Amino acid sequence: MTLSHDNVKGAFGLIIFSFSLALAYFTASYVESASVFDYWGALLLMSAVYLIVGIAVYQVYAISLGFLFSADIMVIHLMSENFGDLDSPIKMFVVGGVLLVMYGFAWQFLKDEPLPPMQQPPTPPVTPAMPPAAQTSLPGITPAV
């Protein structure tokens, strides 16, 4: 039994996602413990690099999605730890920017799909009605009294 091409792509995407995430977190821990760089700053830098790599290799979607989802996880983690420290106007602009993109996406690409055309039910074949005289004159048939 061989795996299908899509499953292999998915497996490789998952591997790239896991290892890129591990690399980013281990690097951030290392640079912090070695007093080279701030932990969150390193994570932010790595997520930016992953984002660029993910966009750059968009033809190979296993690699691209692996890096993009890794960047996602890091950005969400960064925000969950540091979002409360930001000023309200910055939070407003962040949320407003995401809202604008989401509205644009919903407006352009999430329109309702048109309903399929209604199918007519099959009509039984129409048999021509015979006149009463013809019915009585058929050979071998006696009209009911």
Place this chain on the structure above:
Amino acid sequence: MNNLSILYVWPFLVLALGLVFVAFGDLWPRSGAAGTFLTLAVIGLLLSVFTSQSGKSSDNLAQAKALRRNMVTLTLAALVPVFVRYMLESFDRALPVVILGLFIGFGLVLWGLFVDGNKVLLYANVIGGGLVIVYVYFQLWDLGELARVIAAAFGLVVAVTVSAIKLKDKLT
């Protein structure tokens, strides 16, 4: 948009949904609202996908489409009140900004009610706009009696104007 390029929307959708949880955690840090919302949202999303018309079929693409639409609806409906709350906080709950929030809320609800052929925008705007209106009215309650009068008058004017323009029946 073809099936391959739509794949690249998923990281952004996940990020936007993550922002919803982060913002909820920021707004209600100790109430557990973020965790409760997360649990309910995930259960609701999965239920809505697997019980919807498209979810009944075994077509994975149809289920992914339904999940994507529900994610966008949920994200928009949750982020709009969060945005208005941050806007009010940014301007220290000044009365003109509160009234602007009221405009946004009513505008979204009206847009949702009269939008054609886009159920995502319909549900997102009606739910999000409704939450904005409720939140802004709570804020107006603290601003004194004049603000309450303005808010009530504004709501009445909007309702009457929309009814007069859009819901007019012709007597024959």
